[in-house]
Amino acid sequence: MLQNLLGLSLIWVYIFEGIGMFGISMTLCGCFVATPFLFDVAVCGTAFGYCNLAGRCMMILAPIISELPQPLPLAIFGGMTFTCLVCSFCIQTPDDGGKGEGSKA
Numbered sequence: 001m002l003q004n005l006l007g008l009s010l011i012w013v014y015i016f017e018g019i020g021m022f023g024i025s026m027t028l029c030g031c032f033v034a035t036p037f038l039f040d041v042a043v044c045g046t047a048f049g050y051c052n053l054a055g056r057c058m059m060i061l062a063p064i065i066s067e068l069p070q071p072l073p074l075a076i077f078g079g080m081t082f083t084c085l086v087c088s089f090c091i092q093t094p095d096d097g098g099k100g101e102g103s104k105a
Contacts, residue, residue, distance in 0.1 A: 038091060 031051070039047050058080075065073050 038093060 035044055035047060065076055068076075
């Protein structure tokens with residue numbers, strides 16, 4: 001279906017899918033590394049728990065959303081991505097000069 005819509009050969013679909021999966025896994029690794037530096041250790045587990053819950057809920061809803069009329073799934077996931085981008089700019093970094101909590105400076 002995607003091949004007919006975009007006029008792409010199937011190999012390009014696989015390449016873009018692989019790039020997307022690599023980007024998702026690297027973003028998750030970056031979140032695991034950066035979260036202790038951005039949040040207090042006491043709330044770090046809670047932050048991961050909320051993100052895990054939201055991710056699993058979207059994973060459950062993804063097949064339902066993908067069956068909606070064609071421009072709507074793209075608008076939903078694109079809107080959520082944009083919302084997350086805007087929210088990420090609202091995170092305030094700690095005032096320790098980027099050293100993190102465990103440093104003895």
